[in-house]
Amino acid sequence: MTEKKRILSGMRPTGPLHLGNLHGALANWVKMQEQYDCFFFIADWHALTSNYEDTGSISGYIRNMLIDWLSAGLSPEKSTLFIQSHIKEHAELFLILSMITPLPWLERNPTYKDQIIQLSNKDLSTFGFLGYPVLQASDIIIYKANGVPVGVDQVPHVEITREIARRFNYLYGKVFPEPESILTETPKILGIDRRKMSKSYNNAIYFSESPDEIAASVSKMLTDIQRARKSDPGNPDVCNVYEFHKIYSDSKTVGRINKECRTAEIGCVECKKIMAQNLIKALEPMREKRAYYEARPQLVDDIITDGRDKARRVARQTMAEVRDAVKL
Ligand code: TRP
Ligand code: SF4
Numbered sequence: 001m002t003e004k005k006r007i008l009s010g011m012r013p014t015g016p017l018h019l020g021n022l023h024g025a026l027a028n029w030v031k032m033q034e035q036y037d038c039f040f041f042i043a044d045w046h047a048l049t050s051n052y053e054d055t056g057s058i059s060g061y062i063r064n065m066l067i068d069w070l071s072a073g074l075s076p077e078k079s080t081l082f083i084q085s086h087i088k089e090h091a092e093l094f095l096i097l098s099m100i101t102p103l104p105w106l107e108r109n110p111t112y113k114d115q116i117i118q119l120s121n122k123d124l125s126t127f128g129f130l131g132y133p134v135l136q137a138s139d140i141i142i143y144k145a146n147g148v149p150v151g152v153d154q155v156p157h158v159e160i161t162r163e164i165a166r167r168f169n170y171l172y173g174k175v176f177p178e179p180e181s182i183l184t185e186t187p188k189i190l191g192i193d194r195r196k197m198s199k200s201y202n203n204a205i206y207f208s209e210s211p212d213e214i215a216a217s218v219s220k221m222l223t224d225i226q227r228a229r230k231s232d233p234g235n236p237d238v239c240n241v242y243e244f245h246k247i248y249s250d251s252k253t254v255g256r257i258n259k260e261c262r263t264a265e266i267g268c269v270e271c272k273k274i275m276a277q278n279l280i281k282a283l284e285p286m287r288e289k290r291a292y293y294e295a296r297p298q299l300v301d302d303i304i305t306d307g308r309d310k311a312r313r314v315a316r317q318t319m320a321e322v323r324d325a326v327k328l
Contacts, residue, residue: 003037004035004036004037005036005037005146005147006036006037006038006039006143006144006145006146006147007032007036007037007038007039007145007146007147007148007149007182008038008039008040008041008139008140008143008145008147008148008179009025009029009039009040009041009148009149009150010040010041010042010043010046010084010136010139011025011042011043011065012042012043012044012046012047013042013043013044013047013058013061013062013064013065014047014051014061014199015061015199016061016064016065016068016199016206016208017065017068017072017206017207017208018197018199018204018205018206018207019189019197019204019205019206019207020189020191020196020197020198020204022072022207023186023187023189023247024151024184024186025149025150025151025184026068026069026072026073026074027072028149028184028185029074029079029149030072030073030074032149033074033075033078033079034078036147038078038079038080039079039080039082039143039145039311039314040069040074040079040080040081040082041081041082041083041084041139041307041311042062042065042066042082042083042084043084043136043139044058044062044083044084044085045084045085045090045091045135046084046132046135046136047061048128049124049126049128049129049132049135050115050119050122050124050129052126052128053122062083063300064208066081066300066303066304067290067293067294067300068207068208068290069081070289070290070293070300070303071207071208071286071287071289071290071293072207072286076303076306076307080307080310080311081303081304081307082304082307082308082310082311083304083307083308084139086304086308086311086312087142087308087311087312087315089142089312089315089316089318089319090135090138090139090142090315091138092319093138093141093142093318093319093322094131094134094135094138096322096326097134097137097138097164097168098131098134100164100167100168100171101134101137101164101167105133105160105163105164106130106131106133106134106160107130109133109156109157109160110156111132111153111154111156111157112129112130112132112133115129132157133156133157133160133161134160134164136157136160136161137157137160137161137164137165140158140161140179141161141164141165141168141176141177141179141318142314142315142318142319143311143314143315143318144176144177144314144318145177145179146177146179146180147179147180147181147182148161148179148180148181148182149181149182149183149184150181150182150183150184151183151184151186152183154181155181155183158179158180158181159181161179162178162179162180165177165178165179166178168325172325172326173325175318175321175322175325187243187246187247188243189240189243189244189247190203190240190243191203191204191205192204192205192217192218192220192221192222192240193222194222194225194240205217205218205279207283207286208287208290211280214276214279214280214283215273215276215280218241218244218272218275218276218279219269219272219276221240221241221272222240223239223240223241223268223271223272224236224238224239224261224268225238226238227268230264230267230268230269231264232264233261233262233263233264234261234262234264234268235261235262236257236258236261236262239261241268241271241272241275242254242257242258242261244275244279245257245271245274245275245278247282248275248278248279248281248282249274249275249278250278253274253278257271257274
C-alpha cells in the first residue's frame with residue numbers, strides 16, 4: 001500500500017462558524033479525511049496577531065470551533081485535530097525560519113497590505129503581524145504536509161511557505177517537501193444581505209443556530225432585488241435564496257421554484273419558508289452532534305489531548321531533524 005498523502009489546514013478561532021465556512025472549507029475537509037492523512041488545527045497563536053489586545057474570548061472560541069468541526073463531521077479517529085499553541089515546536093521552528101526569511105517577502109505579501117487597510121481600527125504595525133506567514137509556514141512544514149486545502153485568499157501564504165521551505169533546504173539540506181495549495185471549490189452562497197458571508201458583516205447564518213433563529217435569518221434574506229411585488233416575475237439566477245435551494249432542496253423542488261418564480265406563481269415569502277425548512281432539516285444531524293459533545297465535556301477534553309499527543313510526536317521528530325540540519 002502506498003502511503004497516504006498528508007494534508008494540513010487550520011482556522012483562526014475568531015468566532016462561531018457559518019454556512020460560508022461549512023461549504024467553503026469544512027465540507028471539503030470532511031471529504032478529504034477519506035483520502036488523505038489529515039492534520040487540522042485551531043490557529044490560536046494566529047488569532048493573537050490581530051486580536052492581541054482582547055484575548056479573553058479566544059479560549060471559548062477554540063472549544064466552540066472544535067465542537068463546530070466535530071458536528072460537521074471531522075473525526076478524531078480519521079484525522080489529527082489539535083490546537084496550535086499546544087505544540088510549542090511550531091514556535092521554535094518559527095524562530096529558526098524567521099532567521100532565513102527575507103523581509104521583502106513579507107512586506108510584499110498581498111494579504112499583509114490588504115489587512116492593514118481593512119482592519120484600520122487596529123494597530124497591526126507589529127513584528128508578529130508581519131511575520132504571520134512565517135508562523136503559518138512553520139505550521140505547515142513541521143508536519144511535512146504535501147497539500148494545504150485553502151481558499152484563494154490564503155494562496156499567497158502557501159506560496160511564501162514553499163519559498164521558505166526551499167530556502168531552508170538549500171541552506172541546510174533537504175528536510176521539507178514543498179507543499180501545494182489545494183483550492184477549495186465553493187458554491188456561491190452569500191450572506192443575508194447578498195454580500196460575502198462574513199462574521200464581520202453581520203450577515204451570516206451560523207450552523208449552531210436554533211431552528212427558530214435560522215428561520216428568522218432566512219426571512220430577512222434579500223432576494224431578486226428587481227422583484228418588488230409578488231405579482232412581478234422573479235429571476236432565480238440572481239437570487240441568493242435560490243442558491244441555497246440548490247444546496248438544500250431536492251431537485252424536484254429546485255425545478256419547481258425555478259419555474260414558478262419566473263411566472264410569479266410563487267412568492268418570495270413562501271419560497272423562503274420552503275428553503276428554511278429544508279435548511280433546518282439538513283442541519284439537524286449537526287445540531288444533534290453538537291448537543292452530544294456539549295453534554296460530554298470530558299470527551300471533548302480527551303479529543304484535544306489525543307490530538308495534541310499525535311501532533312506532538314510528528315512535530316518533535318521533525319524538530320530533531322531541523323536541529324540536526326542547522327547543527328544546533
Ligand atoms: N491563515 C489561515 C487563515 O486565516 C489560518 C492558518 C494558520 C492556516 N496556519 C495555517 C491555514 C496553516 C492553513 C495552513 O485562514
Ligand atoms: Fe428568489 Fe424564491 Fe423570490 Fe424567486 S421566489 S426571487 S427564487 S426568493
